[in-house]
Amino acid sequence: MSILINSDTRLIVQGITGRDGSFHAQKMKEYGTNVVGGVSPGKAGQKVGDIPVFNTVKDAVAATKANATIIFVPPKFAADAVYEASEAGVELVITITEGVPTLDMVKLMPYLKKNGTKVIGPNCPGLVTPGEALAGILPGNIFKKGNVGLMSRSGTLTYEMVNQLTTNGLGQSTCVGIGGDPVAGLYYEELLEMFENDPQTDAIVLIGEIGGDAEERAAKYIKEKVTKPVVAFIAGQTAPPGKRMGHAGAIISSGSGTAAEKIKAFEEAGVPVAKKPTEIPVLIKERLGK
Template identity: 65%
Template sequence: MSILINESTRLIVQGITGRDGGFHTRKMLDYGTQIVGGVSPGKGGTQVHDVPVFNTMQQAVEQTNANTSIIFVPARFAADSIMEAADAGIKLIICIAEGIPTLDVVKAYRYVQQKGALLIGPNCPGLVTPGKSLAGILPAQIFKPGRIGVMSRSGTLTYEIVYHLSVASLGQSTAIGMGGDPVVGLYFIDLLDMFENDPETDAIVMIGEIGGNAEELAAEHIRKHITKPVVAFIAGQSAPVGKQMGHAGAIISSGSGTAAEKIEYLKAAGVLVADEPSQIPELLQSSNSSKAK
């Protein structure tokens, strides 16, 4: 099993005729993802990599029975694209686009919730269920099918930690990059519950970073509701107060949101926290999850 995507996922690429959309469509097709259509206003009736292109999401969904979309459009169009996908009945929306104004994301995310859909991102690398489906820009070759769920605020750290997992023969059930903006869709608590309820996920890797209080809230949720082993890494342990570190959401304000603070909360909840990404496989094995291979 897996969470969110699998071999039955029917994907629409919004912005398929653009440079990034076309490039990653090819990569996802090569992985085996079932891409059933693309959307690019004014380009309906054409094809990209033999994938039919539609003018609107409504047309695309009606003609393909798609259930998932991925967004590769400029930031100024991205919020509207999110809402168009939700309005067309898409149930999982993955927004790769970055630089979207926060208030636009708030509006779009609220609309997604009203429509009963799920949003990943924006400003995220997407997700992969190894061996089944890739919806995003993640480097497919480092992922290996297995029983470790991975969720991360950082795309680059996801790749590094997954590499260490795969080298240690600890494959992944699903790996999700949630995005690093101040406002995004699915977050730690949502994904923790999904992995907890997935019978083919044995343990969870949580990759956090400075800024905000998501990791602290997740720690409390783990303490109360999660029975599976959780191993974490928090990036930005040497970051100074007031200095943004990469992501818009990765900034310590007035001493709140520090790595030390997050690590303290997680350890108090029984989470094993790695000092370095390379320690993750060892900590998983020491948490009695060595069967999750």
């Protein structure tokens, strides 16, 4: 078991003929992901590697029974691509695109909710269930199958953490990059619930950063609903207020969204917060009694 994706996932790639889309479509396939098709308007009949290309998501779903899609189209067209996937009945939509206007996402949300579409991102590295499927731009070789679930607002910091886990003998059930934008799809609470219910997951790592109050809400949720051990890390403890740290979501505004507040919330919920990435595997092992 795992969450969201596994060896049964049938993935299509929207924007498959673009530079990033074609590169990562093949990388994902090499990892072992069941990439069944791609979408690029006007390119139906072509192939990227041996992956067939379709004009529309509807066509792709009809031909391949795809149940997940990954989006690599430019920011201007990203919201349209998510709509298209949702309308075609795709259950899981992973949006890698960085720089999507926030109001585009806001306008999408009610429709996605009505359709029951699960969205990850935008501005995210994707997700991986080690040994089964990788839907994203993450480097596959650092992951190892195991029992630690991981969720993160950041990309490369996720790799850093996963590397710490793997080199210390801790494999992962599923690792999800939820993205760095202020308005995004699946977030901590939904993923915590999935990991809590996933029999393969025995411990959870939550990697947060400054800005917003999602970590505080996650802490509250953990306190009330999560029985599995959770450990956390917060990036941006030294970030100055009012400055956006790369991610649109990572900004301390008027004294709220600080690392100190988030750390306090986690500690009150019984979630230890690592000061350095190297402490994460130590904390996990302590919690698992290893």
